[in-house]
Amino acid sequence: MKISAKGDYACKAVLELTLKHQEGKPVQIGEIAKNQSIPLKYLEQILVVLKKGGIAKSKRGAEGGYSLAKNPKDITVADVIALTDGPFVTTPCSDDNCETQDVCCFLPIWSELEKQIYKVLSGTNFEELSEKVNQGQQLMYHI
Numbered sequence: 001m002k003i004s005a006k007g008d009y010a011c012k013a014v015l016e017l018t019l020k021h022q023e024g025k026p027v028q029i030g031e032i033a034k035n036q037s038i039p040l041k042y043l044e045q046i047l048v049v050l051k052k053g054g055i056a057k058s059k060r061g062a063e064g065g066y067s068l069a070k071n072p073k074d075i076t077v078a079d080v081i082a083l084t085d086g087p088f089v090t091t092p093c094s095d096d097n098c099e100t101q102d103v104c105c106f107l108p109i110w111s112e113l114e115k116q117i118y119k120v121l122s123g124t125n126f127e128e129l130s131e132k133v134n135q136g137q138q139l140m141y142h143i
Contacts, residue, residue: 007084010046012036014055014080018072018126019133026058026065046084053083072130078121087114 016036020027029047033040047066050056057069068075 003081004085006042006046006049007081009036009038009042010050010080010084011077012038013043013046013050014068014075014126015129015133017056017066017068018075018130021068021072021130026063026067028065032066049083050080053079055079055083071127073125073127075126076122077124077126077129078118081121 013032013036016032017027029043030040032038033043038046047056047058051058051069054069055075056066058064058066
């Protein structure tokens with residue numbers, strides 16, 4: 001599994017929205033881009049994906065910007081990565097065209113790997129991440 005730049009930036013954008021969530025005001029795209037070091041044009045594309053996926057919402061006008069569409073405790077890293085990068089593990093066995101799928105000794109390994117990756121990513125929500133960031137804690141996870 002490789003997290004794409006899009007997935008990484010999307011997670012950073014959601015984290016920024018989470019950090020500003022308690023203020024109750026939308027965050028302007030330029031502020032997100034600056035605070036998280038995300039190229040502005042790329043961030044625009046990412047926010048469209050996050051909106052379509054029900055994670056972010058936008059408000060137009062002088063007081064407008066982006067905010068979370070739901071509570072940060074209900075948004076996991078798995079949600080964001082699934083929207084931007086798709087399946088967690090991509091292997092030749094993943095598609096239904098694999099001729100050796102019935103006898104492949106690697107298929108159970110790939111399946112278990114995907115389950116463990118999903119377990120870590122789905123067990124990490126943005127409320128927890130923002131609390132750790134606010135406390136200055138290093139974000140570390142073990143598989």
